[in-house]
């Protein structure tokens with residue numbers, strides 16, 4: 001074999017079957033081959049397992065799918081290149097012209113955009129209510145045959161809690177599928193509820209490091225199997241290297257989520273006792289209007305604390321600027337703390353009435369609590385409140 005040939009066909013290294021890597025290797029390859037055409041054809045006919053092309057599946061992304069399905073307590077999972085990719089492909093795969101979607105004003109901004117603007121162009125209609133309006137949800141489901149109900153809990157940024165039992169029961173009675181964006185609550189929560197499809201951004205708690213993007217769709221195998229072909233054609237699959245980074249991040253998921261939630265509770269208590277703060281939104285606080293529901297549904301209340309500055313947007317902006325340990329940045333669930341100032345909040349697509357329903361005020365600030373020492377975070381929040389006052 002001449003050397004230009006050799007560099008394209010390097011010497012194979014095969015591990016003996018009883019000799020395994022402790023950390024699974026990254027299958028950083030697009031293509032897989034079988035020994036013969038006959039075996040390749042058997043694979044195409046579904047008569048044997050294997051991998052062929054990474055857009056369809058890859059051992060590293062598959063390992064992440066199997067792990068996430070188990071964490072969320074479902075049979076199957078598909079991973080995608082971002083959380084929004086998981087949501088957009090799920091919506092496209094589950095709806096057709098003439099279908100109706102029930103969604104909520106507290107829904108993640110890009111999800112609202114997808115439903116209103118993108119699916120709207122394809123003749124999919126929607127009703128948008130407040131997540132607290134169960135009577136309205138019942139009326140909307142009675143008024144329109146509905147394909148799916150999509151919701152979140154806790155919601156972004158003011159951590160309203162969806163009544164999952166009530167919503168899934170209403171949807172099921174109306175013959176609608178439920179899609180729950182479970183990014184805020186995480187993979188270890190809400191699995192016991194009768195939700196058909198969970199979607200997640202892996203960009204947040206899964207990796208924890210804030211250095212990689214990904215998304216996941218998790219549900220019963222019959223549902224996810226149907227989605228797999230559409231997802232392959234839409235082409236937004238996760239890259240194996242990103243899957244490896246996310247698998248690595250997941251090893252510390254539970255300790256991070258619990259430690260960051262414990263710190264979030266302390267920050268929420270500090271804010272609640274401060275005279276510059278009108279209202280704190282954290283489901284773990286007994287003063288949260290849905291604290292009892294949150295306690296019933298959740299084991300950990302999460303790492304997002306938002307609050308309303310009494311003095312409005314200027315004070316909120318001053319507070320955010322004065323923080324030293326919190327990056328003025330989007331996203332959440334990473335090991336470093338983050339702040340979103342009122343001036344950075346979305347929601348410009350909402351009408352005045354819808355904006356009011358959303359619970360976001362002029363002075364709403366969102367904190368994502370990281371893994372820094374809690375004493376340092378407390379000091380930082382205290383000094384920033386003094387500056388803002």
Ligand SMILES: *Cc1c(COP(=O)(O)O)cnc(C)c1O
Pocket residue numbers: 082083084085108152156181183184200201202203204213214215331
């Ligand atoms: C961040 C986020 C998404 C989108 O995830 P990306 O990975 O950024 O595309 C979807 N839903 C919620 C609730 C999020 O917080």
